[in-house]
Amino acid sequence: MTYHPKSDFMRVMIERGFLADCTDYQALDDALIAGVVPAYIGFDATAKSLHVGSLIQIMMLRWLQKTGHQPITLMGGGTTKVGDPSFRADERPLLTPDAIDANIAGIKQVFAKYLDYDTDAPNRALMLNNAEWLDELNYLDFLRDIGRHFSVNRMLSFESVKSRLDREQSLSFLEFNYMILQAYDFLELNRRYGCLLQMGGSDQWGNIVNGIDLTRRVLDHEIFGLTSPLLTTSDGKKMGKSQDGAVWLNAEMRSTYEFWQFWRNTTDADVGRFLKLYTELPVDECNRLGALEGSEINAAKVILANEITTLCHGAEAAAAAEATARAVFEKGGVGDDLPTLDLSAADLGDGISIVQLIVRSGLTKSGKEAKRLIAENGARLNDAPLTEAGLIIDAAALAEPIKLSAGKKRHALVRLAD
RNA sequence: GGGGAGUUGGCAGAGCGGUCAAAUGCGGCGGACUGUAAAUCCGUUGGGGCAACCCACCUAGGUUCGAAUCCUAGACUCCCCA
DSSP states (O other): OOOOOOSHHHHHHHHHTOOSEESOHHHHHHHHHHSOOEEEEEEOOSSSSOBGGGHHHHHHHHHHHHTTOEEEEEEOTTGGGTOOOTTOSSOOOOOOHHHHHHHHHHHHHHHHHHSOSSOOSTTOOEEEETHHHHTTOOHHHHHHHTGGGOOHHHHHHOHHHHHHHHTTOOOOHHHHTHHHHHHHHHHHHHHHHOOOEEEEEGGGHHHHHHHHHHHHHHHOOOOEEEEEOOOBOTTSOBTTEETTEEOBSSTTTSOHHHHHHHHHTOOGGGHHHHHHHHOOSOHHHHHHHHTOOGGGHHHHHHHHHHHHHHHHHOHHHHHHHHHHHIIIIISSOOOTTSOEEEEOHHHHTTOEEHHHHHHHTTSOSSHHHHHHHHHTTOEEETTEEOOOTTOEEOTGGGSSOEEEEETTTEEEEEEEOO
């Protein structure tokens, strides 16, 4: 990457590692210098919250706004009804419109923390939903106006669907239309809002390029695409998964403490890279912290966790998570911020088995797993090894909150609610 | 419309009448080592139940002393021909 950008936005993207590819560096850079550039990223509503894997996208929009341009967050209210087949081995289950709407409501929450939708400035962030224009499309009109610009020959050649075809796995016509709809989104956003740029993960390259081509053909407008690298951790795992599944950005789906812990446990080799991508610390500082060696880099991981948690959940949540982590790991104690299971007297009844408590507190997914944990001496009750699988916890035992632990790192509190 | 192949644990993939809760790999979990890291090594790994015990190899029946394995019907997936 020898290109030296003139615009702040491009400079940030390049030096912080956001950039995988761009359709035209020079022309986009010029446009960014010339004025406020509206740019969008689409988010499909496949779950009630986005997870850490989307954070890079969100950070790109945040930098965009910080450097004076206009971010557009596009909810895929329409496209989610179809399902993006890109690089997927099988078809996604179809979501009902109600589920999609509920998901969108959940996803929207997180954006307000990263982007400013309320300012009077010309670069006010926009929240849109492509259902607005996709829902009312007329099939025949759409085919005639838009469909005629697409070559099936070309669509079949895209890498994103090739693997599916090569493996002779069926690609339904419904899914096949996804890329056309996404291309149409870009066209509509350009028409309605003057949107000049679509960003996304590198798996979206084909879809983005289609939108650019379509817009050129229909409106004769020159617009751009920019992709971010597909992130994996240094040890080759997909970004955003932890032991029990996705690391969600919404606090009600993943506690802020667990969110903090996820970043605190970053692999050494990823610290510098993640600081640049997910925090706003100066690049030099990121590089310095990422270069620390041995146990010193642990301090950098705390900074990483604090910075990211502050952005996503606020400074208080970050401080509380850090305090709890210190109490738990450095003093072997308890912290208020540990995941907590509140039991009512009714829940408790005459007593509840310890196995049930471990499951309900979220430490294991099944009772068998909990029993295995106990059998392997991995379970602890108030830091004492738990050996008796048949233990029943009653109200007396819960006079004080108890701490359950699975292994050395995962803890939960159980207390009796009034 | 006709013919064929298949459906096994989170995934991939063996098993083809008893010794099968089911090989192996991945993933997960626990432990050791460390720095709440990585790599490595060791152990473990279907579900429900405090327990006895129960449910489990697409579904529903059937044959057998006995079925993931055989038969019948159904659902779904894939392939080939038209």
